[in-house]
Amino acid sequence: MSATRGTRVLVLNSGSSSVKYQLLDMRDSSRLAVGLVERIGEETSRLKHTHVDSGATREWTGPIPDHEAALKAVSEELAKDGLGLDSPELAAIGHRVVHGGQSFTAPTVVDDAVLAEIERLIPVAPLHNPANLTGIRTAQALRPDLPQVAVFDTAFHTTMPESAARYAIDVATADEHRIRRYGFHGTSHAYVARATAELLGKDPSETNVIVLHLGNGASASAVRSGECVDTSMGLTPLEGLVMGTRSGDMDPAVIFHLARVGGMSIDEIDNLLNKKSGLIGLCGDNDMREIRRRVDEGDEQAELAFEIYIHRLKKYIGAYYAVLGTVDAIAFTAGVGENAASVREAAVAGLETLGLAVDGDLNAVRSDEPRLISPSDARVKVAVVPTDEELEIATQTYGLVRKGD
Structure with a gap:
């Protein structure tokens, strides 16, 4: 070079x-x-x-x-x-x-x-x-x-152990077709996990964080000592959380049912699950601001969509809490995570026994700066950390070329 x-x-x-x-x-x-x-x-x-x-x-x-x-x-x-x-x-x-x-x-x-x-x-x-x-x-x-x-995008997740990265299907078939859980949004998860540790005044290598990247596409990750040990997206970005237009987790047999009983082609099912599902499939909107407006007006369909979204989010918080064992912080990021106070509040509501809570006044504040929104005495901190994928890409790029000088 x-x-x-x-x-x-x-x-x-x-x-x-x-x-x-x-x-x-x-x-x-x-x-x-x-x-x-x-x-x-x-x-x-x-x-x-x-x-x-x-x-x-x-x-x-x-x-x-x-x-x-x-x-x-x-x-x-x-x-x-x-x-x-x-x-x-x-x-x-x-x-x-x-x-x-x-x-x-x-x-x-x-x-x-x-x-x-x-x-x-x-x-x-x-x-x-x-x-x-x-x-x-x-x-x-x-x-x-x-x-x-x-x-x-996948690099940050390559530290996942095989127990998290492998699907429980025939090993030879999986290896032949490179079927495994790769994960996505990696530059965002890497940046936010490190920034959260800095916000706590801790070294990333001594910090366990659950990162919730919530945008139109959404993913969660469990980060132990600065390394990803599990993430919600899999072979493709379709797995995991409920998203704007993607279904997230579901029984794979739904695909067989739609093909055999519904007469749908593979391409039609692909389009359904990636572009016509998630929030837009549930209530016709994939903008969380519009969904919350409809909820506030008493729209039952929008309310159900919001509840399904939050239910899935809570399941992943609980699962990754179990995976990590000890959690220092949960960090919300991306468009919904950074701006939707109602999502953050609902996601941790009822999880007080896990040490999770948000302070209503802190949660309501809008800011472009990383900040804590949990009570000062909270055992597990809840943070809002604006992501910066471009800065992460630039930092990794510059570090590599300077190393080669």
Whole structure:
């Protein structure tokens, strides 16, 4: 690896028709620019770019045919602020990659072998890995001299013991098809677990945390001494908690029943469980704010959806409490976890014998800062810790390339 003199990292999160990006200065972890390109491949593509220091935001609408054109447009916007991709201050480009399987347990500098392995994993991440690959290859073409680093959503969960990672199915079949529990949202869980330990004034290696990443996608993790020992998502992000449009845990025989009795195809069932289930399947809304508004107005369907959501959440809190044995804190994060006080209150209600409680006044406070919302004498702390996946990707990327200098 060539010597790296710069202190900036560009973080790219490439979706099938979008690119989210942030440019950070790792001397103080500050953001220099943030933006989003969406509807790539359409006539109405849109780019929104913000120069953080000045607060100036620029928007552009027009055709952006592919990811190469999208990244060139991003480069042009950055250059207008004196932050172009050709800057010697740019140390590396960090890429979010959803699935790294068992092969990648840490951030990895991309080479041909890494690209081939990410491509080999496409069958277990068909919606995400192809887009992630496209972003990496496009960035390589624009800056072939610069380290491209892949940071994997699954990496944080590779510390799970086999007892947590294995499904109870025939071992030979599982191994042949790489069927096991991989987990997702790993960069968020890693960041929040560490930030929670810091909030408690403890070393992460001496802290046990249950992390609840609650957004449209939702997952829980049990983190012992800084390492994940269990997580709710599995082979795919469908397993686990009730989510915005995903069912989460259910009897696998439901699939057989829908196929045999309901006459549904595999693709129809896949679409049902991933896009038409969860909260939206239960009450027609997947926005927790709207659901709570309906609950407050006495809507019984919305109330049932909320109760099912909370019931599943409590089950995972209890399960991971048992897995860890000793819990220092429970941390709520992501869009719902950070903003929905009613969800946090309901999730721990009735768990006082486990040392869990929230202070109503503290829980009602809205803030972008990590904070405790439990009573001061609580045996187990309850925290709200805003996640920062982009900073986590940048930190891992910069740490890797500096190590190689």
